[in-house]
Amino acid sequence: MFTSVLMIEKPLVPTDVDLVTTLHGDEPVSFIVLFQPHGDQDRLLRALDDVALGEIEEAVKEGGEPEGAEALPEAERALADSLDSLRAAGCSATGRIVERRPLDQLRSTVEESNADEVIVLTAPRLVEEFFHRDWTSRARHRVGVPVLKLYAHTE
Secondary structure, X not given: OEEEEEEEOOOOOHXXXXXXXXXXXXXXXXXXXXXXXXXXXXXXXXXXXXXXXXXXXXXXXXXXXXXXXXXXXXXXXXXHHHHHHHHHOXXXXXXXXXXXXXXXXXXXXXXXXXXXXXXXXXOOOHHHHHOOOOHHHHHHOOOOOOEEEEEOOOO
């Protein structure tokens, strides 16, 4: 069985589930999902990305998301829904919320599970990508397995 650690920041939509579950053809895949809710630490970068992508209204609304403890119930629901979607597609799936030090938790998860790869499913982050501060660029320097970056879809 192929083991993938899947890093996400929003619930999986059907298109995302189809994408990640078909990457390896007919080979059975087991997913370990690490869900990191948005936090205060990346608000400025997200707003800059929205401006760079021409989404000015999104940049203005950026402060309306729950943070910290307020974001936890929503994150738990999103993780549960994502795990259910992966299981419904015929995959084994476990997961947890990542609140602090996501890359350290990623590295330990890869080591503990003997994962074959990491998939980072995220929205485009132009500023972070330009400066190689996005999850994918940083993860490639921390884990000893291939790291694949995919862009998340919206419904």
